Amino acid sequence: MGRYVLRRLLQLIPVFLGTTFLIYWLVWSLPGDPFAGKCGERPCPDAYISLMREKFHLDEPVIVQYLRYLGNLFQGDFGETFRGSSVGDLIAIAYPNTIRLALVALVIEAIIGLAAGIMTGLRGRGFLDNVVLISTLFLISLPVFVTGFVLQIVLGFELGWIKTTVSKSPAPWDELIAPGFVLGSLSMAYVARLTRTSIAENKRADFVRTAVAKGQPQSRVVGVHLLRNSAIPVLTFLGTDLGALMGGAIVTEGIFDIKGIGNLVYDGIIGKDGLVVTGVVTLLVVVYLMSNLLVDLLYAVLDPRIRYD
Amino acid sequence: MRKPRWIAASSMSLALALTIAGCGGGSSDDSGAAANADGALSIFGTEPENPLIPGTTTEAGGSKVIKAMWTGLTSYDPVTSESKNAMAESIDTDDSKVYKIKIKQGWKFHDGTEVKAKNYVDAWNFTAYSPNGQQAASFFEQVEGYQDVNTADPDGPDGPQQAPEPAAKTMSGLKVIDDYNFEVTLAEPFSVFQEKFGYNPFFPLPDSFFTDQAAFEKNPIGNGPFKFVSRQPNTNIVLVRNDDYTGPDKPKFKDLTIRMFEGAEAGYAAVNSNELDFLDTVPPSSLAGAAYQSDFPDRNGSTPYMGNQTLAFPLYQPQYQNVDLRKAISLAINRQEISEKIFEGTRLPADGWVNPAVPGYVKGQCGDLCEYNPERAKEFLAKSGFTGAITLSTNADGGHKEWMTAVCNSVKNALGIECTYEPIPTFGETRQKISNQQMNAISRAGWIADYPSIENFLNPLYRSNASSNDSTYSNPAFDALLARADAAPSVDEADKLYQEAERMLAVDMPVIPLWNQTAQYVWSERLGNVRMGSDRELDLSTVTVNG
Numbered sequence: 058m059g060r061y062v063l064r065r066l067l068q069l070i071p072v073f074l075g076t077t078f079l080i081y082w083l084v085w086s087l088p089g090d091p092f093a094g095k096c097g098e099r100p101c102p103d104a105y106i107s108l109m110r111e112k113f114h115l116d117e118p119v120i121v122q123y124l125r126y127l128g129n130l131f132q133g134d135f136g137e138t139f140r141g142s143s144v145g146d147l148i149a150i151a152y153p154n155t156i157r158l159a160l161v162a163l164v165i166e167a168i169i170g171l172a173a174g175i176m177t178g179l180r181g182r183g184f185l186d187n188v189v190l191i192s193t194l195f196l197i198s199l200p201v202f203v204t205g206f207v208l209q210i211v212l213g214f215e216l217g218w219i220k221t222t223v224s225k226s227p228a229p230w231d232e233l234i235a236p237g238f239v240l241g242s243l244s245m246a247y248v249a250r251l252t253r254t255s256i257a258e259n260k261r262a263d264f265v266r267t268a269v270a271k272g273q274p275q276s277r278v279v280g281v282h283l284l285r286n287s288a289i290p291v292l293t294f295l296g297t298d299l300g301a302l303m304g305g306a307i308v309t310e311g312i313f314d315i316k317g318i319g320n321l322v323y324d325g326i327i328g329k330d331g332l333v334v335t336g337v338v339t340l341l342v343v344v345y346l347m348s349n350l351l352v353d354l355l356y357a358v359l360d361p362r363i364r365y366d
Numbered sequence: 367m368r369k370p371r372w373i374a375a376s377s378m379s380l381a382l383a384l385t386i387a388g389c390g391g392g393s394s395d396d397s398g399a400a401a402n403a404d405g406a407l408s409i410f411g412t413e414p415e416n417p418l419i420p421g422t423t424t425e426a427g428g429s430k431v432i433k434a435m436w437t438g439l440t441s442y443d444p445v446t447s448e449s450k451n452a453m454a455e456s457i458d459t460d461d462s463k464v465y466k467i468k469i470k471q472g473w474k475f476h477d478g479t480e481v482k483a484k485n486y487v488d489a490w491n492f493t494a495y496s497p498n499g500q501q502a503a504s505f506f507e508q509v510e511g512y513q514d515v516n517t518a519d520p521d522g523p524d525g526p527q528q529a530p531e532p533a534a535k536t537m538s539g540l541k542v543i544d545d546y547n548f549e550v551t552l553a554e555p556f557s558v559f560q561e562k563f564g565y566n567p568f569f570p571l572p573d574s575f576f577t578d579q580a581a582f583e584k585n586p587i588g589n590g591p592f593k594f595v596s597r598q599p600n601t602n603i604v605l606v607r608n609d610d611y612t613g614p615d616k617p618k619f620k621d622l623t624i625r626m627f628e629g630a631e632a633g634y635a636a637v638n639s640n641e642l643d644f645l646d647t648v649p650p651s652s653l654a655g656a657a658y659q660s661d662f663p664d665r666n667g668s669t670p671y672m673g674n675q676t677l678a679f680p681l682y683q684p685q686y687q688n689v690d691l692r693k694a695i696s697l698a699i700n701r702q703e704i705s706e707k708i709f710e711g712t713r714l715p716a717d718g719w720v721n722p723a724v725p726g727y728v729k730g731q732c733g734d735l736c737e738y739n740p741e742r743a744k745e746f747l748a749k750s751g752f753t754g755a756i757t758l759s760t761n762a763d764g765g766h767k768e769w770m771t772a773v774c775n776s777v778k779n780a781l782g783i784e785c786t787y788e789p790i791p792t793f794g795e796t797r798q799k800i801s802n803q804q805m806n807a808i809s810r811a812g813w814i815a816d817y818p819s820i821e822n823f824l825n826p827l828y829r830s831n832a833s834s835n836d837s838t839y840s841n842p843a844f845d846a847l848l849a850r851a852d853a854a855p856s857v858d859e860a861d862k863l864y865q866e867a868e869r870m871l872a873v874d875m876p877v878i879p880l881w882n883q884t885a886q887y888v889w890s891e892r893l894g895n896v897r898m899g900s901d902r903e904l905d906l907s908t909v910t911v912n913g
């Protein structure tokens with residue numbers, strides 16, 4: 058087990074180097090001059106451009122720039138944006154918001170999705186099953202921005218139940234419920250369907266029949282034998298989804314004005330601010346790798362047949 | 367989906383809102399609640415592009431903060447745009463070449479040090495000195511000795527050569543007489559030089575700026591009605607009223623927060639729920655059908671500001687060198703209809719190259735060439751002998767597609783020639799193409815005046831080799847006339863010459879005037895006496911906060 062974890066952690070190093078360089082190089086090779094639009098409708102003075110290029114070492118070859126960046130990164134310095142704010146500060150402000158939003162979304166999708174999936178999976182065909190199938194189909198077919206604007210308009214403007222935008226940073230938990238629902242709605246539908254299928258399939262599995270034949274009580278059959286084994290595909294999905302929720306919240310963050318990293322990356326790409334993009338994406342990569350590792354380790358807990366060594 | 371109530375317009379409130387907007391916006395909201403002198407006000411803003419230093423802030427996001435924190439020698443009237451003395455006691459000149467400036471005594475920076483003549487001179491020298499890389503350096507180009515402190519890179523910033531070290535650190539034209547008097551000598555007479563004094567690069571800087579610039583960037587120190595409290599990147603900038611402020615126009619509330627939003631839509635939603643107090647840019651989705659007027663009855667306004675939009679011909683391309691073709695295209699654009707159909711009447715068809723909100727503007731400078739007339743357009747086209755297609759182009763990330771396509775259709779229908787709209791992905795790429803003279807289509811040009819003067823709509827845009835001369839227009843007679851206007855002994859005489867120069871543009875038509883801009887804005891229930899100035903900023907000296 059320990060060796061396995063160590064091996065997985067060591068694998069992180071080349072993945073980390075590869076992704077950061079790729080991102081750095083991609084942003085660097087975006088067309089357009091980062092300073093061309095910085096002075097309003099007038100061209101920037103030559104002296105300003107020269108000074109900025111020198112300050113950010115933009116005249117050097119991309120590999121030298123990247124190595125310099127990496128060197129600073131290992132000293133905990135994420136660099137500075139073209140606007141003059143520290144990227145580390147920006148991430149420190151934005152990251153808690155995104156984590157909160159992703160957690161709220163994850164909790165909502167896990168609770169509602171799992172509950173709906175378990176109930177329909179156990180009961181089989183019937184009225185409830187149809188309700189869940191149709192409502193999940195509805196959620197899957199709606200783009201996130203539609204869900205977002207509809208909830209904002211109906212709950213925020215019409216009924217006044219929620220605040221239309223998140224009022225401060227770090228975002229208060231209660232104001233994140235609606236945005237979290239919007240962000241998690243699509244995955245919630247998938248979780249419900251995945252759980253339902255998985256349970257329906259395992260209900261007829263040999264080990265469940267054996268457990269029932271042994272005369273075990275219904276609660277133990279379902280709670281230990283059925284659910285634990287059905288949870289594996291769902292858990293895989295939730296684990297990878299956490300990464301996706303963190304990086305893919307641009308639309309939700311935009312609608313509800315949450316100061317998260319989704320928009321930080323978006324603004325960074327638009328402004329050709331390579332350090333912001335690389336810094337945030339690096340963090341996302343680490344989170345993604347770690348959550349995957351965690352999911353893999355959880356497999357062993359859920360299914361005794363799986364052993365790492 | 368049910369149509370939400372806040373979008374659905376009742377004709378009654380729409381009519382009411384239109385009446386109010388027709389009265390010039392800015393109606394006060396005296397609903398009985400008393401104005402709170404210690405109230406807090408939050409306004410919509412965008413993240414400043416550069417550190418908060420006046421000499422390098424020319425874009426809108428940073429200017430909003432700079433203008434609240436500083437008061438210059440002069441300030442501009444929010445309604446008439448006239449320049450009037452603020453910190454200056456007097457500005458005297460006999461020949462438009464030597465300006466004697468006396469500043470008021472007893473003004474203090476936010477750190478408690480007194481504002482002296484030296485603070486102005488040092489700040490101006492700092493901005494003009496090219497190794498400092500300040501964006502607004504060129505505003506001092508008329509000052510004597512500017513060439514010695516600001517050297518050009520011989521092969522541009524892309525070339526291998528470096529700009530030579532300037533010979534001097536200070537401009538010889540700036541002279542401190544004593545603590546409250548200084549003198550500015552220009553290389554050549556420049557009649558409207560004093561009109562610039564209210565603009566950012568002319569603001570004074572405290573002594574502490576020159577000793578520790580990094581500390582200043584973290585905690586900027588101005589001399590204006592608001593002082594800096596804190597800044598959270600991408601989130602907000604917090605200012606508080608400066609109770610030691612001795613100048614005119616003291617604010618009637620205490621705390622000012624400039625909040626950054628993920629776009630105007632989010633800001634609009636925030637004003638609707640009274641989370642935000644003032645939004646200066648109503649998003650296009652709410653301009654459609656004038657929805658903002660029914661969403662915010664009695665709490666919306668529309669004010670013209672000093673900006674216009676034009677179409678610039680790339681005169682370095684052979685097909686656009688024919689003046690009759692350029693006139694034909696101008697005559698073929700139905701400005702009125704496009705303004706009504708596409709912009710809901712929020713653009714005012716232009717009758718010249720200068721915006722009506724600035725002093726020096728006169729009506730009808732473009733004559734009938736800016737009026738829609740398909741017959742005359744066809745005559746000019748026949749005279750030009752042009753056959754072929756024209757293309758229009760601009761950045762795709764600025765929401766220009768609808769009207770650019772409409773202009774194209776208007777030209778197509780009136781002239782019977784092919785017209786296509788070809789967008790360029792980003793604003794940065796568009797600017798790059800224009801400055802490298804690689805544009806092969808007629809391109810959109812927008813201009814928002816830095817300071818209110820007819821001069822600002824001519825010199826930087828149409829003089830040979832001027833900084834924002836997108837069309838590369840060059841006419842020696844026009845240049846000579848501008849030079850004479852610059853050298854005129856008084857602003858009035860100068861304005862007359864500038865107007866004469868503007869009429870020459872109608873002969874050459876290097877750029878087609880389209881329309882002048884208006885700004886639409888909405889505010890929360892808490893505000894009273896809301897007024898937007900022609901600089902497109904909320905008038906912070908009149909607005910009141912209730913509760």
